[in-house]
Amino acid sequence: MRSIRLTSLSRTVVQSVCTALCLLVVPSFVTAETPAPSVHWGALNYPDQADTLSIGYTGNRFTQFNGDREQFNNISETSGFNFGALSWTQHWKRLEGLSTNVTFGGGPTGEQPTRYLQNEFIHNTIYNIPTVPVLQTRNSFDFMVDASATYWHGVFDSPRVFFIGGGVSSGSLYTEGFGRAGIRRFPLGCALALMWDRCDKSVENIGWFRAFMKGFRLSGMGRFGAIQNGSAFPTGTVNPQSYLAQASLSWGIYDKVDKEPWFEVEAGATMDSGLFANANGSRLEQQFWTVAMRIRNFSLETWNDQLNSQDFGPTYGFRISYNLYPHIFGND
Incomplete structure (x- = not known):
């Protein structure tokens, strides 16, 4: 009897593990807009190409100070914003080209x-540089809600590349109305390999170089925002406008139907006129x-202000996300 129970338990465990593994390898695709x-900390902010x-x-x-104890602006505390995030993007079939x-x-x-x-990991362990001093720390519950609409236009056989x-x-933290326009995953590699008409099709005998080049995609965006202070930052420390440019290059293996990645690595750079202002009201460019x-449903991203060589103000961030859409609604 005990043997039967153990066998039944073992089967249950194996079935549960197999189910979990199947969920992880379902062919769905993740980008998920960041909250x-x-x-304004440097995260990629392109709209999602898929549901x-x-x-x-x-x-x-x-961070209020840098390693030399220089103060960023009139914000007199250091803040670590920890956001649990939920993001829903829908491409509407009855409104072709529109996503929300x-x-x-x-x-x-x-x-x-x-x-x-x-301090402990990046400054001490990796770079062995002075840690960033911390005096007063913000302790509160903070939140942000984003809502947007995007119109898409295709290029060649890719249905969603140009967006506005x-x-x-x-x-x-603040309130911002924004507009943005740009390109997402423009098939740069196919252009360089002279494969416009065969970019996302299975083509044999194209050689390893062209097969590799097919994976490169180019993204870029311009963004403008009009901003008002929230309760988290003192009056006069947030700019009334923001002008932002972002560009990135990625390489991946992409689905032939909706062009989203099965696997992808992406590196990018952001120039921002600055969310914050100094004591004189001037922009602090970042x-x-x-x-x-x-990888399939899983996404990991990190950003840092090292291009500034400042290490104070909006210094760095990271996010981890997982896409539930295909498990709830399927892949259609």
């Missing part, structure tokens, strides 16, 4: 885990790099 304020319902964690750190997105992020603002990652749209971000990796 505000991540775009997405993603959950995850996003962390962004604002709603993203919510919120959670407790405090020291960890962003302080450990910045806008939306609103609002919450305890520059960031970002690196992302996507």
